[in-house]
Every structure is written in C-alpha cells, then in structure tokens.
Amino acid sequence: MHFGSNQSDEVSRGSCGNDSFPGLDSVDEKAMKMNAFKRWRTGSAVLGLFSLLLLVCGCSKSPAELQKKYMSLGEHYLAEGKLNEAVIEFQNLLKVNPKSAQGHYELGKAYQRKGWLIESVIQYREAVKLAPLMLDAHLSLAQYAINSGQWNPAKSEISAILKIDPSNARGWTYAGQRMSATGREAEAQKDLEHALSLKPGYPRALVAMGDLKRKQNHLKQAKDYYDKALSSAPSNSRAWAGLGLILQAKGKNDEALADFKKALAVDPDNLRSHIILANFMASQGHLHKAV
Structure with missing residues (x-):
C-alpha cells in the first residue's frame, strides 16, 4: 500500500511534469532570462537617454550666454574684416533676441562695410526704434543722410544727436555740413567752429571746413584745413x-x-x-x- 502510494505519486509527478511537456523547466528559465535581458536593455536605453539629456542640458547655453557668444564672435570677425562671417554671427544673435538694439546696430555696421547701404540703414533704424537714445546709430543715420543729400532726415538725426549729447563734435560737424549744403554758409561756419572748439583738431570737422572754404573759393584756406586734417588722419x-x-x-x-x-x-x-x-x-x- 505504501509502495503503491509511492508509485502513484511518482507517476503523478511524471505525468504532470516532464513526461507530457519535455523541457518545460528549461523553457521557463530561458523566458525569464529573455525577459530580464529585455528589461535590462530597456532600462539601459532609458538611462542612456536620460544621461544624454543631462549632458545636452548641461552643455546648453542660456539666451543671454548665446547673445554674448554671437556678439563676441561678430565683433571679432568685423575687426578682422571677415564681413560675411560677422553678418552670420549678428544674424544668429538676432534670432535669439530680435529686440537686441545693439545686435541690429552691429549688423548695420557689417552691412555698411560690405557696401550694402540700404540694408545697413534698415538695421540702424531698427536699432533706434528699440533704443531711441542709441547715439552711434543716430550718428550712422545722419552720416548716410548727409552723404546721400537727404537734408530733412539729416536734420532729424542731427537734432536727436544733439539732444542726446549737446557737446557731440561729430553732430555739430554734420550740422555744419547740412547748413553748407543748403546754402546757409554763415551758420555752417558757426557750427563747424563750434565742433572744433569742442574737439580741437577733429579731422572730420577740419575736412568739412575745408569743403566750405573751397565752396567759397577760398582755396588756400581750404588747402590748409585739408592738410591739417591729413597730418593727424x-x-x-x-x-x-x-x-x-x-x-x-x-x-x-x-x-x-x-x-x-x-x-x-x-x-x-x-x-x-x-x-x-x-x-x-x-x-x-x-x-x-x-x-
């Protein structure tokens, strides 16, 4: 009875175990290993992605840092005369911050040096729109207006310059040039003399005075002014x-x-x-x- 019971137990284990489904234990083990591998691989991928994100985030720069980087590169290229490269860097800066008045001004300078005068004026105007007290941009706009004979825009820019800085010799020089060009020679003389009193030996004012004297046919005086300007410039x-x-x-x-x-x-x-x-x-x- 005891023997029979043992035999029955043995048969039962066989029929319910390895005899009917040979290799079941090994299949379960392989499945477990495969699942474990999949979990490990998935976990590794997630961990790797997380690490990559941390790396990217750690290396990324803030908008302020990017602006500083692009400005520095642009100014460097501009100083070296690499105008196309400078344009690209200032454009990159403006992509980060379209409202950077300094960025528009520097891009305008690069355009001007490339001979793209209309494009430069657009950038200078954008600069003063964003920063109405930006003196350098007003000076550049005044210079363009004077050189192109646009006397009303020149008047507006000169007024803005002298409102910002009443002692600006360049502004007074532009005022004198405008007066001379519009036939007001006595006022031109006065403005140019004032510019030279503010900045003695200022080449731009000396040349403008030479132009005025040449226009008045005072050729010797004109030559003296030109020579004096060339002695320092x-x-x-x-x-x-x-x-x-x-x-x-x-x-x-x-x-x-x-x-x-x-x-x-x-x-x-x-x-x-x-x-x-x-x-x-x-x-x-x-x-x-x-x-």
Whole structure:
C-alpha cells in the first residue's frame, strides 16, 4: 500500500511534469532570462537617454550666454574684416533676441562695410526704434543722410544727436555740413567752429571746413584745413579728394588725378571718391575710364 502510494505519486509527478511537456523547466528559465535581458536593455536605453539629456542640458547655453557668444564672435570677425562671417554671427544673435538694439546696430555696421547701404540703414533704424537714445546709430543715420543729400532726415538725426549729447563734435560737424549744403554758409561756419572748439583738431570737422572754404573759393584756406586734417588722419579720403579738387580748379590735372587716386587707395570702398574720380575722367574726355 505504501509502495503503491509511492508509485502513484511518482507517476503523478511524471505525468504532470516532464513526461507530457519535455523541457518545460528549461523553457521557463530561458523566458525569464529573455525577459530580464529585455528589461535590462530597456532600462539601459532609458538611462542612456536620460544621461544624454543631462549632458545636452548641461552643455546648453542660456539666451543671454548665446547673445554674448554671437556678439563676441561678430565683433571679432568685423575687426578682422571677415564681413560675411560677422553678418552670420549678428544674424544668429538676432534670432535669439530680435529686440537686441545693439545686435541690429552691429549688423548695420557689417552691412555698411560690405557696401550694402540700404540694408545697413534698415538695421540702424531698427536699432533706434528699440533704443531711441542709441547715439552711434543716430550718428550712422545722419552720416548716410548727409552723404546721400537727404537734408530733412539729416536734420532729424542731427537734432536727436544733439539732444542726446549737446557737446557731440561729430553732430555739430554734420550740422555744419547740412547748413553748407543748403546754402546757409554763415551758420555752417558757426557750427563747424563750434565742433572744433569742442574737439580741437577733429579731422572730420577740419575736412568739412575745408569743403566750405573751397565752396567759397577760398582755396588756400581750404588747402590748409585739408592738410591739417591729413597730418593727424593720413587715411582721410575726403581730405585727399578735396586737395584733388583744388588742384583741378587750378588746372593742375595730373596732380589732381594723383590725389583722386590717393583718395581711393586709402579707402577703396568710398563711393564719393569713386564719383569724383569718374567725373574728373569724364571732364578730361576719358569717358571709357569714367564708367
């Protein structure tokens, strides 16, 4: 009875165990290992992703840091004359902060040096819209208005400059240039003298005074002003062009041509110098060289 019971128990274990489903224990073990591997792999992937996110977050910069980075790079490239690279960096800065007045101003400077005058003016205007007291942007806009003969915009910018800084010699120089161009020569003289009293020996004001004296046909005085400007600023293209115009007025065309070429040599991108040289060549009958 005891034996039979043992036999029955043995059969029962066999029929319910390995005989009917051979290898069941090994299948369960493999399944468990596979599930464990899957869990490990999933966990590792999540951990890896989390680590990557931590790394990215740790290396990312704040908007302020990015602006500082792009500004620094842009200024570096601008100083080295790498204008395209400078433009890209200032544009990157403005993508981070479209309301950066300084960013618009620096981009305007880069455009101006590339000769993209309209684009530069757009950026300068955006700068003063965002920062109405940005003196440098107003000065750049005044310079553009003076050079392009836009006397009403020039007046507005000069007023803004002198409201911000009543002792700004450059602003008073622009005021004198505008007065001279609009036929108010006595007021021009007064404004330019005031500029020189604020900043003695200021080349920009000296050249403007030379232009005024040349316009009044006081050629010796004009030459003295140009020479004085060049003594401290030998790369002043406007002074060289002024000397050339004096020589042309005296009929000394070969010497005049040399000074016109000197004006371009010191500042090859100066549009005014190109125009003066072209007009001179045309006046000499060299139309093919004037174009």
